[in-house]
Amino acid sequence: MKQEIYEKSIDPATRTMLQKAEEEGIDTAWERYEKQLPQCSFGQLGVCCRNCNMGPCRIDPFGEEADRGICGATADIIVARNLLRSIAAGAAAHSDHARDAVLAFKKMSEGEAVSYRIKDTAKLLSLASEYGISCEGESLEEVATRLADILLLEFGKQEGPILCTRRAPEIRLKLWAELGIEPRGIDREIVECMHRTHMGVDNNAVHILLQGLRTGLSDGWGGSMIATDIQDILFGTPQPRRSTVNLGVLSMDKVNVIVHGHEPVLSEMIVEAAEDPELLELAQEKGAAGINVAGICCTGNETLMRHGTPIAGNFLQQELAVITGAVEAMVVDVQCVMPSLGELTGCYHTKFISTSPxxxxxxxxxxxxxxxxxxxxxxEIIRTAVENFPNRVPEKVAIPEAKQECIVGFSVEAILNALGGSPDPLIEAIKSGAVRGIGAVVGCNNIKVKHNDSHVNLVRELIKNNVLVVTTGCNAIACAEAGLLLPEASELAGEGLKAVCKALGVPPVLHMGSCVDISRILVLSSALANRLGVDISDLPAAGAAPEWMSEKAVSIGAYVVSSGVFTVLGTVPAVLGSQAVTSLLTEGLNDVIGASFAVESDPFKAADLMLKHIDGKRKALGLTSER
Amino acid sequence: MKDIVIRPERCLGCRSCEIACAVAHSESKNLFSAIGEKPAPKKRINLEYVPDLEISLPITCRHCEDAPCVSVCPTKALCQDETTSTVSYTPERCVNCWTCSTVCPRFISLYQMILVMGCWTSSMVSNRGIISRQIKAGIKCDLCEGRDQPACVEACPTHALTLFEREED
Structure with a gap:
């Protein structure tokens, strides 16, 4: 069942490179996916348990064979446990990223990391006051040290509260407390997930899932939020700026360095080093016209948001960047980096540089x-790349032409700024119906979905219906590649949204950052809810992850829904093997937490679900229907 | 004619064939919808563990129209319904002569393996068991009419099940 190239991606640059890969006989994720088909049904349904060595056990979904594992675990228990482990892994990834950012920040404040400095003093001071640190008579560095110490405690805390959660509306905090899902400490919740899913511990699906929600919250309103805050202080809070995306940003005559992964701690330095006169001179010596840094995935989003560094692509384009034959160094840190890059870079002159301990x-x-x-x-990394420039093999180089302008950098601060300092103009626009609601569209690429197709179609459908879209991660890159991150894209929006975008001079789709920056969306929704005097779950807002694949996305789903936002998943999570877990996630949670999941792979139908939800919330708030 | 051949030495016991078979014989033909269908879709292939050989293998009787096993059975322990062509098995009449397994196109490779390994009792019991069970459920393997490859063959990650062209006698 071989897919044609046009069936693999909607993006012209991607198609061009897939063609090149085919001609050169190189396998990519698409070919490897075909070799995995058909995929294991037990795995897809989530009914396989490998948590002890009496197993592996699996449940027959058609009820003819085993209906429980050796220990007696039913499909409900197995599915819930597997889901909890996914949430734990996702929360761990985000939160461990945050820990490293805070550790770098602390070293900076103590003078041990001289490459870094405080870039956003205002944010440092506002966080310090939020955390009750008095700044009087203290240097910024001393304040920073004290802030770092308090933030580090958030990870090891035993009894909570995680302080960022206080940013949620009062009414939501009360709900979490009543349900007993207020996170107590970032690391504690993750460890407890692993404990609970060990053989013979937590064996009640609902009880297990509540821990999943709590762990998710420790990520969204904990790890991820801390990562965003600290990175803003260290590297600057993003402000709107122009940039360019897609594989066409790679340069024929410059040294191309790709930063890929998730942590800006290193890539910030790479961006700086690429402007070092000594290295620029070396580049010239080696026959290059300069040094071109481009990003992939969220490391790319971080440098894009703060410096306008171009982005070469999203998750499924990482291999294609190498296949251009024009990449001198593929520099990676953590998360979403395909191990296939090792073999692949061996087919070209590209140096594959891993940097994370x-x-x-x-x-x-x-x-x-x-x-x-x-x-x-x-x-050193840039030098290695520059010295590799003469090894480029001209016959193997083909850079697709496609690239696209975009405007990025919409931190909460930048959005409020664009609105004139307060969320009121946005709230008025929502009340009047000019903006029907807010859609948060995020998440990865997934080989099971035509690359970028669901991302772009869902977002287009939303803006067409006057839903203002906020985006992060690989969805943001997909939108950028499709030209949706430009003020001109408001031509594709409904009349109401178009007028609002024109008045404010913003695109109808706002790029809010990397995947940890979904915390920015939480802060924004909290600000809107507080201003309206309602809960987040009362807002005319909905979320979607049309092409999600990673465990981080599972954690994100858990905290977004626990925060009260209805969320549509575009790929099927491995839970359908349990009727109980499925109906809890898609219906039952509504009564518990005021939001639930839906699964819809068709982006147009997904948009309909979101619109229906938004209209329901508008009606409940007594807002007139938009016309 | 084409038929499925079992290569027991490759079977990992993952049961992918069973699920693929049930889904292929469901209303929706889609895993995620099929698991909710009432009545539950029935598989026509069964993973059996053969203790003597310490292997698992998928067994399925196709209830062939020309049922060679029936024609060679000396005691009529195997017989075929004239209208539905389903094969049935009467254990009381069976004398364990194994002639049937030497002519069964699906079972032949397993039979050869059993000969080499020198232990055969429990495996044959499995095979006949499948015949009886399928009769009771009123279902039989139809080689997935209308598909290029039977679903079980497509789903098997190790190619323990393959579709072979069988030479006509």
Whole structure:
């Protein structure tokens, strides 16, 4: 069942590179996916348990064979436990990323990481006051140290509360407390997930899922939010700026360095080192016209948001960037980096450089990164890339033409700024019906979905219906590639939204950052809810992850829904093997937490579900229907 | 004619064939919808564990129209319904002569393996058991009419099930 290239992606640059890969006989994720088909049904349904060595056990979904595992666990228990482990892994990924950001911040404040400095003093001071740190008579560095110490405690705390959760509306906090799902400490919740899913511990599906919600909250209103805050202080809070995206941003005559992964701690330094006169001179010596840094995935989003560094692509384009034959160095840190890059870079001159002490891959050049000599390492990495430039094989180089302008950098601060300092104009627009509601569309690429197709079609459908879209992660890159992150894209929007975008000079789709920056969406929704005096679950807002694939997305789903936002998933989570878990997630949660999930792979139908939800919430708030 | 051949040495016991078979014989032909259908879709292939050989293998009787097993059975332990062509098995008449398994196109490779390994009792019991069970449920393997490949063959990750062209005698 071979897919044609046009069936694999909607993006012209991607198709061009898939064609090149085919001609060169190179396999990508698409070919590897075909070799996995048909995929294991037990796995797809979530009814396989490998948590103890009496197993593996699996449940027959058609009820003819085993209906429980050796220990007696039913499909409900197995599915719930597997889901909880996914949430734990996702929350761990986000929160461990946050921990490293805080550790770098602390080292900076203590003078041990001289490459870094405080870029956003206002945000430092506002966070300090939020955390009850008095700044009087103290230097910024001293304040920073104290803030870092308090934030580090959030990870090891035993009895909560995680302080960022206080940003949620009062009424939501009360609900969490009543349900007993207020997170107590970031690390504690993750550890407890692993404990509960060990053989013979938590064996009640509902009880297990409540821990899932609590762990999700420790990510969204904990780890992720801390990561966003600290990165803003260290590297600057994003402000609107122009940039360019897609594989066409790679340069024929410059040294191309790709930063891929998720943590900006290193990529910030790489961006800086790429402007180092010494290295620029070296590049010239090697026959290059300069040094071009481009991003992939969320490392890319972080540098895009703060520096306008171009983005070469989203998750499924990582291999294609190498296949251009024009990448001197693929520099990776953590998360969403395909191990296939090892073998693939071996087919070209590309150096595959792994930098995180936590993450190595096959066939890498190891250049481990530590904060105390951050800039030096970044310079070494750039130097390696520059010295690799003469090894480019001209016959193997083909860079697709497609690239697209975009406007990015919509932090909450930037959005409020665009609105004139208060959320009121947006609230008025929502009340009047000009803006029907807000759609938060986020998430990965997934090989099971035609690349970018669901992302772009869902977002287009929403703006057409006057829903203002906020986006992060790989959805944001997909929207950028489709030209939706431009003020001109408001031509595709409904009349009401178009007028609002024109008045404010903003695109109808606002790029809010990387996947940890979904915390920005939480802060924004909390601000809107507070201003209206309602809960987040009362807002005419809905979320979607049309092409999600990672465990981080599972954690995100858990905290977004626990925060009160109805969320449509575009790919089927591995829970359908349990009727109880499925109906809890898609219906039951509504009564518990005021929001639930829906699964819909058709982006147009998904948009309909979101619109229906938004209209229901508008009606409940007594807002007139838009016309 | 084409038929499924079992290569027991490749079977990992994952039961992918069973689920694929049930889904292929469901209303919706879609895993996620099929699991909710009433009545539940029935599989025509069964993973059996053969203790003597310490292997698992998928067994399925196709109830062939020309049922070679029936024609060679000396005691009429196997017989075929003239209208539905389903094969049935009467254990009381069976004398364990194994002639049937030497002519069954699906079972032949397993039979050869059993000969080599020198232990055969329980495996044959499995095979006949399947015949009886399928009769009781009123279902039989139809080689997934209308598909290029039977669903079980497509689903098997190790190619323990393959579709073979069988030479006519």
């Amino acid at each position: 936590k993450a190595d891959f096959p066939n890498t050049l190891r250049m481990e990164f530590h904060e105390d000599r951050a800039y030096e390492t970044a310079k």
